[in-house]
Amino acid sequence: MSGFDKVVNSYEEAMAGLEDGMTVIAGGFGLCGIPENLIAQIKTMGTKELTFVSNNCGVDDFGLGVLLVDRQIKKMISSYVGENALFEQQLLAGELEVELTPQGTLAEKMRAGGAGIPAFYTATGYGTPVGEGKEVREFDGRKYIMEESITGDFAIVKGWKADRYGNVVYRDTAQNFNPMAATAGKITVVEVEEIVEPGELDPTQIHTPGIYVDRLIQGTFEKRIEQRTVRKD
Amino acid sequence: MALSREQMAMRVARELQDGFYVNLGIGIPTLVANYVPEGMDVMLQSENGLLGMGPFPTEDEIDADMINAGKQTVTAATGASIFSSAESFAMIRGGHVDLTVLGAFEVDQEGNIASWMIPGKLIKGMGGAMDLVAGADNIIVTMTHASKHGESKLLETCSLPLTGAGCIKKVLTDLAYLEIENGTFILKERAPGVSVEEIVEKTAGKLIVPDEVPEMTF
Numbered sequence: 001m002s003g004f005d006k007v008v009n010s011y012e013e014a015m016a017g018l019e020d021g022m023t024v025i026a027g028g029f030g031l032c033g034i035p036e037n038l039i040a041q042i043k044t045m046g047t048k049e050l051t052f053v054s055n056n057c058g059v060d061d062f063g064l065g066v067l068l069v070d071r072q073i074k075k076m077i078s079s080y081v082g083e084n085a086l087f088e089q090q091l092l093a094g095e096l097e098v099e100l101t102p103q104g105t106l107a108e109k110m111r112a113g114g115a116g117i118p119a120f121y122t123a124t125g126y127g128t129p130v131g132e133g134k135e136v137r138e139f140d141g142r143k144y145i146m147e148e149s150i151t152g153d154f155a156i157v158k159g160w161k162a163d164r165y166g167n168v169v170y171r172d173t174a175q176n177f178n179p180m181a182a183t184a185g186k187i188t189v190v191e192v193e194e195i196v197e198p199g200e201l202d203p204t205q206i207h208t209p210g211i212y213v214d215r216l217i218q219g220t221f222e223k224r225i226e227q228r229t230v231r232k233d
Numbered sequence: 234m235a236l237s238r239e240q241m242a243m244r245v246a247r248e249l250q251d252g253f254y255v256n257l258g259i260g261i262p263t264l265v266a267n268y269v270p271e272g273m274d275v276m277l278q279s280e281n282g283l284l285g286m287g288p289f290p291t292e293d294e295i296d297a298d299m300i301n302a303g304k305q306t307v308t309a310a311t312g313a314s315i316f317s318s319a320e321s322f323a324m325i326r327g328g329h330v331d332l333t334v335l336g337a338f339e340v341d342q343e344g345n346i347a348s349w350m351i352p353g354k355l356i357k358g359m360g361g362a363m364d365l366v367a368g369a370d371n372i373i374v375t376m377t378h379a380s381k382h383g384e385s386k387l388l389e390t391c392s393l394p395l396t397g398a399g400c401i402k403k404v405l406t407d408l409a410y411l412e413i414e415n416g417t418f419i420l421k422e423r424a425p426g427v428s429v430e431e432i433v434e435k436t437a438g439k440l441i442v443p444d445e446v447p448e449m450t451f
Contacts, residue, residue, distance in 0.1 A: 029281045029282075029300070029304075029318070030281075030300065030304040031297075031304070032281070032297065032298060032300045032304070033298065055318070078358060079358050079359060079360050079361065080357055080358035080359070080360040081357060081358055082355060082356075082357040082358070083357075088355060091355075092355075100356065100358045100359060102359055102360075102361065102362075102363035102364050103280065103318070103322065103359075103360050103361040103364060104280075104318075104321075104322030104325060104326050104361060104363075104364030104368070105363075105364065106318075107317070107318040107319040107321075107322050108319060108322065110319070111319045122326065122367070123326070123367040123368070124326060124363045124364045124367040124368070125363050125367070126367065126397075126398060127345070127395055127397065127398025127399070128363060128394060128395040128396060128397065128398070129350070129394045129395075130359070130363060160298075171298045172296065172298040172299045172309075172315055173279075173281055173282050173283050173298060173299055173300055173301075173315055174297075174298040175282055175315060175316065175317050176281050176282050176317065176318050177317070177318045178317070179317045179319070180317060180318065180319050207317075223297035223298070224297070225295070225297050225300075225306060226300070226304040227300070227303065227304045227305040227306065228295065228306055229289045229290075229305040229306050229307075230289055230290060230291060230292055230295065230306070231288050231289040231290070231291060
């Protein structure tokens, strides 16, 4: 038995310990590379007052959108939202709080959070509503705002393959925010399409080293497509 | 005649150079990819983590794990690379992208841009736009010169909340190509058959009109 074995056997076990009011960092861009079964598990658990840090909030019946149905989300920290009617409705009714964050700043907030960096300076958002109330500093004649990093009580991540030790590989653009999310959770839960034995993955090709991963589970995925576009030829 | 969307894309494409890494926004900017000159190689950056965006897939090639920043299914071009969002924005914020093309609601003579938020309307978010305008050195904004009601979008001061401050130097409208320098627009080219007078009339911000304003040709 190895102390490095991260595999859990059920989604209940994967999300055990999630409580009302917690902050969850989620990987994914649109519906691509989202931890869809972990989200479904949170819906089943009925956990409420959650803050989600995620680039988007899914659509009405898929992705994080499903958590809006029973009002499980208190706040979203995202760069682009509103692809779903329920979201708009709850936002306008004041039932849902949204902190719009530039996409690069959001990725960097997660990255910095996972790397133990409490804040950073960026030119992004200076002179805009995003910069209001934030510390401004000048470096080499240019103005930057201070942005604080983010960590979560949980991080939920979708990978492609992982070995039992939690070394994860992502597939194509389903990578997106997942590697940063994986570093920024107190408890990081990764679901993948295939779990293999240690040694089967090429160490130089690992995207997320196992040190960041607390729990690992293999699932089956719908992988819904948001904008199906094809060429004719 | 005002430029068509396709002509605007064609005009922007003349700014491309062989070996450029380019980020194209949604709308007219996306069309620029159709007019890359023959024999020139450019690589399209998609901010969700793809450098070297290829064409849309065929029915057989469709893959849910392969999308662009507009969430459309795409393919990877030969020589593409795929990476995380943090890596993607490191490229953007670190000034490594050679040309960024994006749309806007308003641009002003100080190079400020407003493109993401209209107070009173539902705000969906800025996505990567604030990172793109703050990080890129070479940005072309594409938009109509005036609103449907004839109100200028080239202003003294933007009226809408900003996407970025003092970061825009080049604007292509349906009527003209302009540059911004030292707090003023400079008229560089006009659309075929569009008079300097019309452009002056539809530009609310400070505008310098050189003696010669060449007409674009297509």
